[in-house]
Amino acid sequence: MAATKIDVLGIGNAIVDVLSRSDDGFLKDNELTKGSMSLIDEAQAEELYARMGAGVEISGGSAANTIAGIASFGAKGAFIGKVRDDQLGKIFAHDIRSIGVDFTTPPAASGPQTARCLVLVTPDGERTMNTFLGASQNLCAEDINEDQVAAAQILYLEGYLWDPEQAKQAFLKAAKYAHDAERQVALTLSDAFCVDRYRDEFRNLLKRDVDILFANEAEIMSLFKVSDFEDAVKLAAEECRLAILTRSEKGCVIIKGNECHEVAAISIDEVVDTTGAGDLFAAGFLYGLTQNKTLPECGHLGALAANEVISHIGARPEISLAELISSRGL
């Protein structure tokens, strides 16, 4: 096993978020399920955009946000994802590179525009996401470089990649390269509806290809088709090598065989925007793993990073997470 040059390599949809303040009435009028992620096509995106209020454009994408968090902790991150050679694609590439992340996937010279996620943020801070995958669905197996995967201590994949067929192939190829190089493969289930679309495939994947699983309550209960969280915990202990189940303000449960740790969330005065909470939790946890922290310590780092990102609009840290943990003596 060669030395690693990258702490975490993320593969995911390369998306620019369009965040707009909204209210429950707007969600209802547009038949949107609060808190979920829906896939929409370009025409639907245009229609919804025309109806929604003024927006703020900020780079997003689940795994990309996590890798931005890894970089913010001062670790080395790399990202693979597909944008188009358009203005939004340039914004995405600039933003992720500007924080020190390696991002070398060539942009598409033709085809659909860079992916956009229309995020409606309600007064309770909850976000409802509507994603036009655009160019990101053209991520393909050729975009995966074996040397880069082998150079990364952890490969981190988002469940959303399972939606575009070509991206799924890229996902599987990367997982194979990682295991060939004796690296760890982490997966986030991304969204309960995403799990619902691919339940059996994800369960097979967990047995075969995934060393570290991130899921929230809704996702893990959807995966195992159970209505009780404790039942999901038991099944995770049986079927996952390491599972980290996040429960918003109730903290997280970390399960590794017979080991089970509960880690508290960090309370916050006002939740401004939950976009990126799960992504940044994963960043903190994975950063901890690369630094050989204990599992509860990893959970606490995840809670800290999630706490920072829900205190403001946007799914990436506004402050240096390295400075944040240093100021807390971690």
Next chain:
Amino acid sequence: MAATKIDVLGIGNAIVDVLSRSDDGFLKDNELTKGSMSLIDEAQAEELYARMGAGVEISGGSAANTIAGIASFGAKGAFIGKVRDDQLGKIFAHDIRSIGVDFTTPPAASGPQTARCLVLVTPDGERTMNTFLGASQNLCAEDINEDQVAAAQILYLEGYLWDPEQAKQAFLKAAKYAHDAERQVALTLSDAFCVDRYRDEFRNLLKRDVDILFANEAEIMSLFKVSDFEDAVKLAAEECRLAILTRSEKGCVIIKGNECHEVAAISIDEVVDTTGAGDLFAAGFLYGLTQNKTLPECGHLGALAANEVISHIGARPEISLAELISSRGL
């Protein structure tokens, strides 16, 4: 004089802001003058963008921000400005229309991209702006519709329009139409360096074409080439029909012939980002004028709107200014 259908019609550069947190060291390293607006070409914009950190894209433009404020107060605003038919142009058009502003200027089908302003926000909340005018400099006299100008109670122009030669012609044509229809013409001087570039032209304009002048301390002292604010106040009383001089946390001075009113600013716990402070002050003041408020009342409405916009990132209101003043019984 026919009835007006528009309260305020703004003409200005149609710009998308790219806001990024920065520090004094970065400004120094890049020879940027804190608090100013510098014009840069596309190559310079690319270079600076490559050096600066991750950004947030939000619609901006000085007069456009003011008109967004007018709409937020619940009054009828319209805007004339030029974007390209690109992604940023679509964002600009969406954002201003989504708040109820009439924006019908056709986008350019060729030529430079939609204008961008790279805004570096330092920890003290001060913003340093670097503008690539792009498509906005192709605003031309043909984009001015006489009927629309005649339908607006107040025509509001930004001094920045004086930079692109064609936009200047559009400015003069609009001012002529406004006076032909017995409407009022308001001007903001925009920036001390902008005033420095066109001092004599602006002074002629004040005598001939401008009914209402907005300027901050640096701008009015630059206009009259004086080093003492009180001297500038005296000259404004002589040369302007109505002048509103803003002084940041010291409030504003309103001068109309022998009348002179001082209006206090509204204190704020933390200045997050001063981008748009002057633009929103003008929005509040002009809204007051359209509602036949007294001059001190207009100044107070300006202070309220400015106070809202400096409490967050971005140059347009995040909350309804109509609700804000209603909650204060104004």
